[in-house]
Amino acid sequence: YEIKMNIKVHLKMNCPYTNELIRNVLEERNDLFTLTDSSTSNDDNTLYWLEYEELDFDMLYRLTKESNNKKFLANSYCIRKGLLRKANFAMFVRKHLAKQPNSVLRDHYPETHIVDLIHPDYLDEALNEAFELRDTLEANTQENTDPIPFILKASILDKASELLIFYTQSELEEFFTRKYDDDDDESIANVREWIVQRYIKNPKLLPIYQNRKFHLRVYVVAERNLRIYVYDGILALFASLCYADDNDQTFDRLRHITNTCVQIDSKLDEEDLVKEFFSLENMDDELRSNIFEQIKSIVKDIFTGLHNEITVFQPIRNAFEIYGFDFLIDENNQVYFLEANAFPDFKQTGNSLSILIKELFQNLVQHIVLPYFGYEESNEITQRKLHLVYEKQKTL
Template sequence: MSIDVHLQMHCSYTNELIRNVLEEENGLFNLIDSGTSNSDKVLYWLEYEDIDFDMLYRLVKESNNKKILANSYCIRKGLLRKANFALFVQKYLSKQPDSILRNHYPETHILDLSHPDYLDEALNEAFELRDILEENTKDDVEPIPFILKASILDKASELFIFYTQSQLEEFFTNKYDDDDDDNIANVREWIVQRYIKNPKLLPVYQNRKFHLRVYVIAERNLRIYVYDGILALFASLSYNNDKESFDRLRHITNTCAQVDSQLNEDDLVKEFFTLENIDNDIRLNIFEQIKLIIKDIFTGLHNEITIFQPLKNAFEIYGFDFLIDENNQVYFLEANAYPDFKQTGNLLSILIKELFQNIVQHIILPYFGYEQTNKITQRKFHLVYDKQKTI
C-alpha cells in the first residue's frame, strides 16, 4: 500500500526538491492535493501553522492501525527562542557543571525590555552585563564586545554589536522612537551574547568571516541525527575588528544579510568539507565538537517537556548555527526551525536533495514499516542521541 503525502511548503525551492525525492521512490508515495485521506498511511509535510497538532496528539494516545507522520513537533520553544534556550542552559549547567556547553556556548544575558526608557531597569536585572559594560568605558581596559539579538526573530534581524550601555541606549532610541512603542513591545525579549571577536579566517577566502549551518534532524521521542552536508556561509567583505564601526557586510554572515554584496553565490555559500586550507584532522575535530554539543543539548532538553516536547509520530529539521574561533574551538550560536534551504542556491542544491533522501531512508520508510531502498548518497546522517520514550 502506498503512502499518501500532503506536501505544501511555501518555498518553491524546498517544495520541488522534496517532491522530486519522493517521486524517485517508484510510486511508493502518492502526492495528494488536500489533507483529507482515507489511507492508513499518511505523511504530512507542511508549514508549521498548517499542521493539525490536535490530531497528532490524539493519535499518540489511541491504539489503531492508522499511521500518520508529520514534519514538525508542536512545542520546541526551549530550543528555538534564544532567551528560552539561554535560560535552559543556565539551569542545565547548574545540574551538569561539566557539560560541554559551558565552554561552547557564548556568555549570554537576557534583557526584558518593553521600552527604551526602561533599559536601566533591564540592566539592573542583568547586573553582570551592566558591570562589564561599565568596565568597558575605562581607558585602561580592553573592552569586551557584545552582540544584541532579538529572542524570537531570525534572518539577522536586529543584530547590533556594542561595547557600552550608551551605545545600547542609542540603538534602542534610534530604532524605536515613541511612534514604535508597539514594535519593541512585540519583540520585548532580547539576548546579549559575548561577541566572538577572533573568528577563524582563511586567507584563500580573503579572510572573510564565516559560520557553519548544520542540519540536525530529530525524529520520534527521541532520536537525533547530524547531517554531514554542512554549509559554510561567508560575509561579503574581509573581517576587520574595528571598534569604531560595525559593518554588517564584514561581521554578519547570514546569507540574507548579503543582499548588497558584489560577490557571486558560490563565493558566499560553500560546503564545509570542501573548504580549502583546513587540515583534515582539524576539520574532523570541528565536526566531532559539533556532534558532542548537539548531543548534550538534546540530552538536557529531552527532560524539559514544558519547553521541548517531541512526539513519536513526528520529525523535524533544524538549522543549527556554529562559529569557529582562531583556535578551532566551536561555539553554538542558535537553532532555527524550518531553515531557509533556498540560501543554499542552485550550485549546492544536491546537498539539500541528499538531506531529504536521507530523511526518507532513515526516518520515513522505517516509520511506515518499509525497508530502506539503500539509495547511495555522498553525504550521511550521524546518530548522536537515541533514547526513546513512549509518548
C-alpha cells in the same frame, strides 16, 4: 508477506526551492509515495510535509494517544520553544549547567544574558537584573581597558533583522530609543525578550577566502521521541568583506554578520558566499573532523538536556523535524553554538549546492520516513550522511 499500502503525502512548503527538492525525492520513489493535493485528511499511512501553521497538531496528539495502528507522520513537533527561542534556550543552558557542571555547553556556548525590556525607559531596570552584563558594559567605558564586545539579538526574530554589536550601555540605549521612536516599526515594540551574547571577535579566518568571516549551518534531524542525527552536508556561509578587528567601532554588517540575508547587497556571487564546509580549501582533514566531532558532541549535549524539559521541548512519536543549527569557529578551532532555527531557509544554499539539500531529504526518506511506515531502510548511496548522536526512547 504483507502487502503494504502506498504512503499518501500532503506536501506544501511555501518556498518553491524546498518544495521542488522534496517533491523530486518523493517522486523518485513513486512506487511508494502518492502525492495528493487535497487538504488534510486522516487516512491511514499519511505523511504531512507542510508549513508549521498548516499542521493539525490536535489530531496528531490524539492519534499519539490512541492505540490504533494508524500511521501518520508530520514534519514538525508542536512544542520546541526551549530550543528555538533564544531567551528560552539561554535559560535552559543556565539550568542545564547547574545540574551538569561538566556539560560541553560550558565551553561551547558564548556567555549570554537575558534582557527583558518593556520600553527603552526601563533599560536601567532590565540591566539591574542582568547585573554581570551591566558591570562589564561599565568596565568597557574605562580608559586603557580592552573592551569586550557584545551582540544583541531579539529572542524570536530571525533573519538577522535586529542585530547590534556594541560595547557600552549608551550604545544600547541609543539603539532601543531609535527603534522605538521609529513609528513604522511596530514589530520591535512587540518584542520584549532579548539576549545579549558575548561577541566572538576572533573568528577563524582563511586567507584563501580573503579572510572573510564565516559561520557553519548544520542540519540536525530529530525524529520520534527521540533520536537525533547530525547531517554532514554542512554549509559555510561567508560575509562579503574581509574581517577587520582593528577595534573598528562601526561593525560593518557586510564584514561582521554572516547571515546570507544580510549579504543581499553583496558584490560577490552565490559561490563566494555559500560553500560546502568539507570542501573548504587549505583546511586539513584532521581539523575538519575535529570540528565535526565538536559539533556532534554539542548537539548531543543539547538534546540530552532538552529531552527532560517537556514543557519547552516535546518530541512525539509520529513526527520528525529538521533544524538549522548555527555554529562559529574561533581562531583556536573552538566551536561555539549560536542558535537553532526550525523550518530553515534551504534556498540560501543556492543552485550549485542544491545536491546537498536533496541528499538531506533523501537520507530523511530512507532512514526515517520509510522505516516509520514499516518499510526497510533503503540503502541508496548518497555521498552525504546522517550521523546518529542521541537515542533515548520515551513514550509520548
